[in-house]
Each structure stands twice: as structure tokens, then as C-alpha cells.
Amino acid sequence: MYQNLRCPWGCSNDSMMQQYHDHEWGKLNLNEQYLYEMLVLELFQSGLNWAIVLHKRENFHRAFKNFVLEDVAQLTETDIAMLMQDQSIIRNRLKISAAIQNAKAILTIETQNGSFAHYLQNFIKTPIIHHPQTASEVPTTSALAIKLSKQMKKDGFTFVGPITIYSYLQGIGLVNDHLENCPFKYHG
Numbered sequence: 001m002y003q004n005l006r007c008p009w010g011c012s013n014d015s016m017m018q019q020y021h022d023h024e025w026g027k028l029n030l031n032e033q034y035l036y037e038m039l040v041l042e043l044f045q046s047g048l049n050w051a052i053v054l055h056k057r058e059n060f061h062r063a064f065k066n067f068v069l070e071d072v073a074q075l076t077e078t079d080i081a082m083l084m085q086d087q088s089i090i091r092n093r094l095k096i097s098a099a100i101q102n103a104k105a106i107l108t109i110e111t112q113n114g115s116f117a118h119y120l121q122n123f124i125k126t127p128i129i130h131h132p133q134t135a136s137e138v139p140t141t142s143a144l145a146i147k148l149s150k151q152m153k154k155d156g157f158t159f160v161g162p163i164t165i166y167s168y169l170q171g172i173g174l175v176n177d178h179l180e181n182c183p184f185k186y187h188g
Helices: 015-023 032-045 050-055 057-063 069-073 077-084 093-113 116-121 143-154 162-172
Strands: none
Touching: 015 050, 032 050, 032 057, 032 069, 032 093, 032 116, 032 162, 050 057, 069 093, 077 093, 093 116, 143 162
16 A cells, blocks of 8 residues: 555565564664664665665674673674674674674763763754655755764764764654655654
8 A cells, every 4th residue: 555655765575674664764763772773783784785784684683692782892802703704694894893892882872971862862852854755855964964973983983974874863763754755754
């Protein structure tokens, strides 16, 4: 029924992409573990197709200790070497190291700000809802994403360029870029 009304990327025959589009993308979720999970998935997506990452999501859960920050922050060089042998995930040493470093950065942020969600909300008080009419009107970054990216880098995060951060904000629902006619635009 909604097939032709979804945002174009959510109209694929890939049920996992449709589920993500319909039930997660653009829907506000500030659960700490989810925020970290999405940051990891977005950094692994950098330079790749989102569907590739989405189809490996459960493998990333296993590889990164179900995204429990304290557990990931304890991963060692030996663990990184083992992850580099894990064919079920994207084997990129820089991205694996970034996932570990970012867990450490979030733990530091939590001690300073109470939560990573609060840190993000210092930049975006309430979700930003855009009203794009076409997919070409959906930006890949913004001045806000550039500002947040720069601050995150100062705060010890890696692999958090402005395009990755904008995509991340869309994924966690702090930015909602569903097309105006998409029935999944508003998540009440």
C-alpha cells in the first residue's frame, strides 16, 4: 500500500531497508545504547551502501558486545586482530578502532554531561523536521552537522565527518528528512 509513497530509498524490494525506513529512520530514539549502535553503524557505512551495513547489523551486535559501551571500551589490540578476521562484519581496522575510541569518548561525555543524549541535545534541543518534496531536496550535511562534527572530534571521537554525522542525526531522529508525502514522516 505504501510502496510508492515511501522515500525512494525505502521503496526497494529489500524488506530490511523498508523496515528500517518505516520504523527507525527519522524516529526519535535517544536510548544510550541505541545512540552508540547507530554511531557505529554509520561510521562503518562511510563509503559504502547502507544496505550492506544493515544486513550485517546482527553481526555487529555480536562483534561489538551488543553495543555495551563499557565492554567495547575494553577491547584490546588482540580483540581488534580477531575482529579483522571476522568475515561477518566489515573488516576495516580504522573503523573498528574508531568504534572502540568512540565508546571511550561517549563514556567520557557521559561523566561530563550526564548522558550522550544530553550532549547531542545541547546542539539540537528538539528534533528538526524538514519538509522535502523530492529526494534531491534532502541534504547530505548541514551547518549544524559540521559544527557537531568539529566538536565531537575535539571531544575524542573519530570517523565523525559532517556527512556521517548528518546521516547519524537522521538515523536517530534528531533530523527527520522523510519526504513530505511519505506516510512514515511523522512518528507520533
